Amino acid sequence: MRDFTAMAVQLDQHRAEHPTGADRLPTLFIWQDPNSLPRRPWVYGRHLLRKQVAVTVAPGGVGKSSLTIVEGLAMVSERELLGEWTAKGLNVWLYNLEDPRDEMNLRITAAMQHHDVQPDEVEGRLFVDTGRERELCTAVQSREGVVIVKPAIEALAREINDRRIDVMVVDPFVSSHQAGENDNVAIDLIAKEWARLADRCNCAIELVHHTRKTNGVEATSEDSRGGSALLAAARSGRVLNRMTADEREQAGIQPDDLTTYFTVTRDKSNLAPVGKRTWRRVASVELANGESVGVAEAWEWPDTFDGFTSKDLLAVQHAIEGKHPRYSDQAGKDWAGVIVADVLGLDAGKDKRRIKKMIEAWLHSGALIKLQVNDETRRPRPCLEVGEWASE
The missing domain is CATH 3.40.50.300 (P-loop containing nucleotide triphosphate hydrolases)
Structure with a gap:
C-alpha cells in the first residue's frame, strides 16, 4: 500500500524548496507575440x-x-x-x-x-x-x-x-x-x-x-x-x-x-x-x-577539375582531334583517358576514376562527343571526337 503520509511530507518539502510555485500544475499557456520570443x-x-x-x-x-x-x-x-x-x-x-x-x-x-x-x-x-x-x-x-x-x-x-x-x-x-x-x-x-x-x-x-x-x-x-x-x-x-x-x-x-x-x-x-x-x-x-x-x-572533397582550366580542356581536344580514341577504359593504350592523362600530367592508372569523371563531364557538356568507329576487324567501337571547342 502506498504511504500517503510520506508522500504528503515530500510534497510539502518540495513546495518549501520551490517558493515560486513551480509545483503548481497544470500551468496555463499564455500566448506571446512571436517577435518577443527568444531565439534558441x-x-x-x-x-x-x-x-x-x-x-x-x-x-x-x-x-x-x-x-x-x-x-x-x-x-x-x-x-x-x-x-x-x-x-x-x-x-x-x-x-x-x-x-x-x-x-x-x-x-x-x-x-x-x-x-x-x-x-x-x-x-x-x-x-x-x-x-x-x-x-x-x-x-x-x-x-x-x-x-x-x-x-x-x-x-x-x-x-x-x-x-x-x-x-x-x-x-x-x-x-x-x-x-x-x-x-x-x-x-x-x-x-x-x-x-x-x-x-x-x-x-x-x-x-x-x-x-x-x-x-x-x-x-x-x-x-x-x-x-x-x-x-x-x-x-x-x-x-x-x-x-x-x-x-x-x-x-x-x-x-x-x-x-x-x-x-x-x-x-x-x-x-x-x-x-x-x-x-x-x-x-x-x-x-x-x-x-x-x-x-x-x-578538408574539402576534391573537385574533378581542381587545378585545371578551359585551356587544359582545349589542349585535350587538340590532342584527341582526328584520332578517335576508344571510349572504353578497357581498351588499354587506345583508351581516350591515356591521352587525357598525358596532356594533363595525370597517371592513367592511379587517376583512372578522376579521368573517367572528366570524360563523362565533357561528354555531358558537348565538349566531346561519342561516335561509332570501325576497328581493324571492321567491328564498330564507341570512340571519342571533339564536339564544341572550348573557348581560349
Missing part, C-alpha cells in the same frame, strides 16, 4: 546549445578527441577554425577522462600551433582536466539499481558556475559513471541528470561516446555503444566515420598517404535541420620538442 541559444554551429546535451559518437582512433580540442579552441578564440559558426565570449571546459595531462598539453599545443591560435586568445577561457588527476563518477550501481552521485553533480555545478563555463566536453561518457552501459534505465537516468545540469548552469554539455562494432558498415549516431537512452536524451547527435578505401581511391588519395580522413554527420537533431556530411582530416604537426601530434582540420 546556439553556441557552436547547430550542434551545441545552451541548457542541452549533445552527443558525439565514433569508432576508436578516428579523431574525436582531436576534433573536440580544435572545436574548443575555435570557441574560446572566437574563430571558425573548422568552418563552423561560434558564439562570442565562450569559456570551454575539456574534461578528458582517459589521457594524462602531458598528452592533453601536447594535443592542445599542436592544435594551437597548426591553427595559429595565440596564447592570449585562450588565456582565462580554456579549462582542461583529466581523469588521471581527478576521477569523475556521476552514478554508481547498487543492489537497488543505479544511484546518481549527488555530491559529484553538485561539485560540477559549482565549478561550472564559478568559472562561468559555457561549454563542457566529457570524453568519454563511459568513463564518467559506473553503471552498466547496456542498462537503458540506468543510462536514461544518467543522461537526464547531465541534461538537468546543463539546464541549471545554462551551459552546453557534449558527451563523447564510442560506437559499437559495425563490421565495416558506415555507422550512424544510433550505433552508439550500449543503451539507446543516451542518444534519446540528447538534442543533437553526430557520428564520425573513417574514409573507406573506395572513397580514398575516388578522392585521388595515394596509397602511401597514411593521413586519417573522416566525416562528421549530424544525423540526430531535434531542434535544427539534420546537417550534411562534412569532411575532416588529422594533420601531422611537428612540435619543437620533436613530437609528432595529430590535429583535426577542415
Whole structure:
C-alpha cells in the first residue's frame, strides 16, 4: 500500500524548496507575440546549445578527441577554425577522462600551433582536466539499481558556475559513471541528470561516446555503444566515420598517404535541420620538442577539375582531334583517358576514376562527343571526337 503520509511530507518539502510555485500544475499557456520570443541559444554551429546535451559518437582512433580540442579552441578564440559558426565570449571546459595531462598539453599545443591560435586568445577561457588527476563518477550501481552521485553533480555545478563555463566536453561518457552501459534505465537516468545540469548552469554539455562494432558498415549516431537512452536524451547527435578505401581511391588519395580522413554527420537533431556530411582530416604537426601530434582540420572533397582550366580542356581536344580514341577504359593504350592523362600530367592508372569523371563531364557538356568507329576487324567501337571547342 502506498504511504500517503510520506508522500504528503515530500510534497510539502518540495513546495518549501520551490517558493515560486513551480509545483503548481497544470500551468496555463499564455500566448506571446512571436517577435518577443527568444531565439534558441546556439553556441557552436547547430550542434551545441545552451541548457542541452549533445552527443558525439565514433569508432576508436578516428579523431574525436582531436576534433573536440580544435572545436574548443575555435570557441574560446572566437574563430571558425573548422568552418563552423561560434558564439562570442565562450569559456570551454575539456574534461578528458582517459589521457594524462602531458598528452592533453601536447594535443592542445599542436592544435594551437597548426591553427595559429595565440596564447592570449585562450588565456582565462580554456579549462582542461583529466581523469588521471581527478576521477569523475556521476552514478554508481547498487543492489537497488543505479544511484546518481549527488555530491559529484553538485561539485560540477559549482565549478561550472564559478568559472562561468559555457561549454563542457566529457570524453568519454563511459568513463564518467559506473553503471552498466547496456542498462537503458540506468543510462536514461544518467543522461537526464547531465541534461538537468546543463539546464541549471545554462551551459552546453557534449558527451563523447564510442560506437559499437559495425563490421565495416558506415555507422550512424544510433550505433552508439550500449543503451539507446543516451542518444534519446540528447538534442543533437553526430557520428564520425573513417574514409573507406573506395572513397580514398575516388578522392585521388595515394596509397602511401597514411593521413586519417573522416566525416562528421549530424544525423540526430531535434531542434535544427539534420546537417550534411562534412569532411575532416588529422594533420601531422611537428612540435619543437620533436613530437609528432595529430590535429583535426577542415578538408574539402576534391573537385574533378581542381587545378585545371578551359585551356587544359582545349589542349585535350587538340590532342584527341582526328584520332578517335576508344571510349572504353578497357581498351588499354587506345583508351581516350591515356591521352587525357598525358596532356594533363595525370597517371592513367592511379587517376583512372578522376579521368573517367572528366570524360563523362565533357561528354555531358558537348565538349566531346561519342561516335561509332570501325576497328581493324571492321567491328564498330564507341570512340571519342571533339564536339564544341572550348573557348581560349
